[in-house]
Amino acid sequence: MEKNNKTSISRRSFLKTAAAAGAALTVQPAINRIKAANVALNGENVSSVKKDGMPHRTLGTGRAAFEVSALGFGVMGMTYNRSRHPDKKQCIRLLHEAVERGVTLFDTAIIYGPLTNEQLAGEALAEFRGRINVTTKFGHEVIDGKATGRQDSRPATIRHYCEESLRRLRLDVLPMFYQHRADPSVPAEEVAQTIADLMKEGKVQHWGMCEVSAETIRRAHAVCPLTAIQSEYHLMHRLVEENGVLGVCRELGIGFVPYSPINRGFLGGGINEYTLFDPTNDNRQTLPRFQPEAIRANTRIVNVLQQFGRTRGMTSAQVALGWLLQKAPWIVPIPGTTKLSHLEENLRTLDFNLTPQEWLELETAVAAIPVVGERYNAEQQRQVGG
Ligand SMILES: NC(=O)c1ccc[n+]([C@@H]2O[C@H](COP(=O)([O-])OP(=O)(O)OC[C@H]3O[C@@H](n4cnc5c(N)ncnc54)[C@H](OP(=O)(O)O)[C@@H]3O)[C@@H](O)[C@H]2O)c1
Known part of the structure; x- marks a missing residue:
């Protein structure tokens, strides 16, 4: 009996110890997540908080502040520009999986499809309104569901697009409305004033601009405080570090949302010179950086990310996302995917x-390799002011 008791006590204490160790093992990734989401270079203040196990960050400051999950989800590729798409049901299921895992920022635009991407986001995500945020964008002209290739940011058009986006997204108020590309005939101040009016009317909560200069950001922000700038930013395209955009965001307290954070899948390591992109629905086949010779040359960069990640248990996509996250606590990347495995992988970057x-070691190794091919073709480059 005594012996039995001893055995059971020691078994009990073993189980207790094992349970504690198990708990520590489960708690550790969560702690790491918070730490990793909070780490920033330049000694800037931590701005993220933990919610439902998912670290949060704040884009913008003061009345423009917008709290979102540290990683968002780019919906675009589910219907537009990224080759084969899963059917609608699968997309909706994946978007729900992202909500379940704590993602609260979903990014779409009127031009994606056009319209189909907003329709998908509305159908999949409207039931979570109040809990998550769908951000959308105006600016590219769309007439009868077709893109014209022109920009239109006249006040009346912004108002009209706002009503249409509200309807497609099944919302009463847009959590955030970005200007997708500047309209050369409408000054930034006029766009900002239109958004300020829409905010007063309760139609828009926050606003942002994409691919604009530091000077335009200052002018627009003076009229209506910006929550975030959304421009391309990743290890193969660091223009916003050089052209003053990140600097002005830091100075004015504006958030930054890097789009195409895995460089349209390239930094994930699954693309090679033989990859075929659907000519009817994938803009990568039109981009100089996605031509076979450029892919062949730029694969050296992916190799650096893979090598860096290998000893740390990270995939190259996680290295790409982690590098962006550690740049500043007011940066929130929005990777897109059509696969649950990639969603999981991307979110685990936060561990x-x-x-x-x-990170500096990685950055230096990548910077030593010249990037071959421009990011955009001539027409797209014209739209981003190049
Ligand atoms: N403001 C703008 O002008 C602008 C421009 C472009 C994009 N955006 C926004 O940014 C979002 C993301 O941009 P993006 O789709 O161009 O680029 P991205 O997020 O850098 O890359 C998406 C591609 O990477 C693949 N991928 C995702 N996770 C992966 C992983 N862990 N390993 C390997 N491959 C992975 C996806 O394929 P699978 O489906 O196979 O995972 C998809 O083809 C868009 O949805 C959109 O909301 C904004």
Whole structure:
């Protein structure tokens, strides 16, 4: 009996210890997530909080502040520009999986499809209104469901697009409305004033601009405080570090949302010079950086990310996303995917906590390799002011 008791006590204490160790193992990734989401270079203040196990960050400051999950979800590729798409049911299921995992920022635009992407986001996500945010964008002209290739940011058009987006997204108020591309005939101040009016009317909560200069940001922000700038930013395209855009965001307290954070899938390592992109529905086949010779040359960069990640248990996509996250606590990347495995992988980036020294080592190794091919073709480059 005594012996039995001893056995059971020691078994009990073993189970207790094992349970504690198990709990520690489960708690650790969550702690790492918070740490990793909070790490920032330049000694800036931490702005994220933990909610439902998912770290949050704040885009913008003061009345423009907008709290969102540290990683968002780019919906675009589910219907537009990224080759084969899963059917609608699968897309809706995946968007729900993202909500379940704590993602609260979903990014779409009127031009994606056109219209089909907003329709999908509305159908899949309207039931979560109040809990998550769908951000959308105006600016590219769309007439009768077709893109004209022109920009239209006249006040009356913004108002009209706002009503149509509200209807497609099944919302009473847009959590955030971005100007997708500047309209050369409408000054930034006039766009900002139109948004300020829509805010007063309760139609729009926050606003942002895409691919604009530091000067335009200042002018627009003076009229109506911006919550975020959304421009391309990743290890193969660091223009916003050089052209003053990140600097002005830091100075004025505006958030930054890097789009195409995995460089349209390239930094995920699954694309090679033989990859075929659907000519009817994938803009990568029109981009200089996605031509076979450029892909062949730029694969050296992916190799650096893979090598860096290998000893740390990270995939190259996680290295790409982690590098962006550690740049500042007011940066929220929006990777897109059509696969649950990639969603999981991307969100797990938040479990890693590397030192600034390690990130610098990666950055330096990548910067030593010249990037081959422009990011955009001539027409797209014209729209981003190049
Ligand atoms: N403001 C603008 O002008 C602008 C421009 C472009 C995009 N955006 C926004 O940014 C979002 C993301 O941009 P994006 O789709 O161009 O680029 P991205 O997020 O860098 O890459 C998406 C591509 O990467 C693949 N991928 C995702 N996770 C992966 C992983 N872990 N490993 C390997 N491959 C992975 C996806 O394929 P699978 O489906 O196979 O996972 C998809 O083809 C868009 O949805 C859109 O909301 C904005």
